[in-house]
Amino acid sequence: MKELITAPWPWYVAGPLITLVMVLMLLFGKSFGISSTLKTVCSIGGAGKWSDFFRFDWKSASWNLFFAAGAIIGGYIASTFMAPEQAIALNPATVASLQAYGIDNAGAEFLPRDIFNLGNLLTTQGLIFMVLGGFMVGFGTRYADGCTSGHAISGLSNLQWPSLVAVIGFFIGGLIVTHLILPGLL
Amino acid sequence: MSRLRFLLAGVFFGIVLTKAEVISWYRIYEMFRFESFHMYGVIGSAVILGIIAVQVIKRFNIRDISGNPIVIQEKAKRFWPPLIGGTIFGLGWALTGACPGPIYILIGNGFMAFGVVFLAAVLGTFVYGLVMNKLPQR
Numbered sequence: 001m002k003e004l005i006t007a008p009w010p011w012y013v014a015g016p017l018i019t020l021v022m023v024l025m026l027l028f029g030k031s032f033g034i035s036s037t038l039k040t041v042c043s044i045g046g047a048g049k050w051s052d053f054f055r056f057d058w059k060s061a062s063w064n065l066f067f068a069a070g071a072i073i074g075g076y077i078a079s080t081f082m083a084p085e086q087a088i089a090l091n092p093a094t095v096a097s098l099q100a101y102g103i104d105n106a107g108a109e110f111l112p113r114d115i116f117n118l119g120n121l122l123t124t125q126g127l128i129f130m131v132l133g134g135f136m137v138g139f140g141t142r143y144a145d146g147c148t149s150g151h152a153i154s155g156l157s158n159l160q161w162p163s164l165v166a167v168i169g170f171f172i173g174g175l176i177v178t179h180l181i182l183p184g185l186l
Numbered sequence: 187m188s189r190l191r192f193l194l195a196g197v198f199f200g201i202v203l204t205k206a207e208v209i210s211w212y213r214i215y216e217m218f219r220f221e222s223f224h225m226y227g228v229i230g231s232a233v234i235l236g237i238i239a240v241q242v243i244k245r246f247n248i249r250d251i252s253g254n255p256i257v258i259q260e261k262a263k264r265f266w267p268p269l270i271g272g273t274i275f276g277l278g279w280a281l282t283g284a285c286p287g288p289i290y291i292l293i294g295n296g297f298m299a300f301g302v303v304f305l306a307a308v309l310g311t312f313v314y315g316l317v318m319n320k321l322p323q324r
Contacts, residue, residue, distance in 0.1 A: 074200020075294025138310025173276020
């Protein structure tokens, strides 16, 4: 029984549960989309002084921040009380490719801590992975008007063309970084 | 109190994405190398069930908990913004290994470096707001 909670959940459990979250949001009278929280944070911070884009009634969008706060709490609960003992079951080819770049023990944690730690922030590598990467997530999702939740899950579920274009874009960018840029960066 | 339900939905979402390893940089790297079905299974099954759920909602005119008809906001029919913006996001997704949801969830998992990723993402959103009128918007 304990194993059910601590073992990693397979895709056929996680996928339907993500659909459930999307349906819950619709039943709550909202739509499922997380990148808009970043826009709300800008508005609260006074970005409306600089651009009309941020001049909206952010109090009406604050429900989204409650969802984001919940996600942080959920991450804490899962890591504290439901953490698995085994490593992530990555494809051995994936692990081998990372080892060739000098990243050992791929999958022992959620991410390569040598790259993603605050002590690495002011190195070229740290700036590219954390600051430039985060910047492009924020800039790109707002320009595309959605992220994985808003476009890939909600948008494709509603059979919207712009969402299919966006998902194709997600993959163009992801494939460029993974195959052309990471080999020189890692 | 009405906002508590969003908090709880977020808690559930955070647990699911952590338990399914969707927040793992390695899983995203593996996905973009087409070396595992895992992420495609997660997103694909969510979308297929989502399509069915949306059809059911529309067919049976299901209402939300306030009794209002459920209206799914259509994204504006544009081409360049989702393509260019989506590509820029994809670059960032593969670098950080995290889309916006997992950025929050990773902070909850104790990876404080993602506090920086979050601030950088807020900055990126802010800069978009400054330059949006100079970008193709059709």
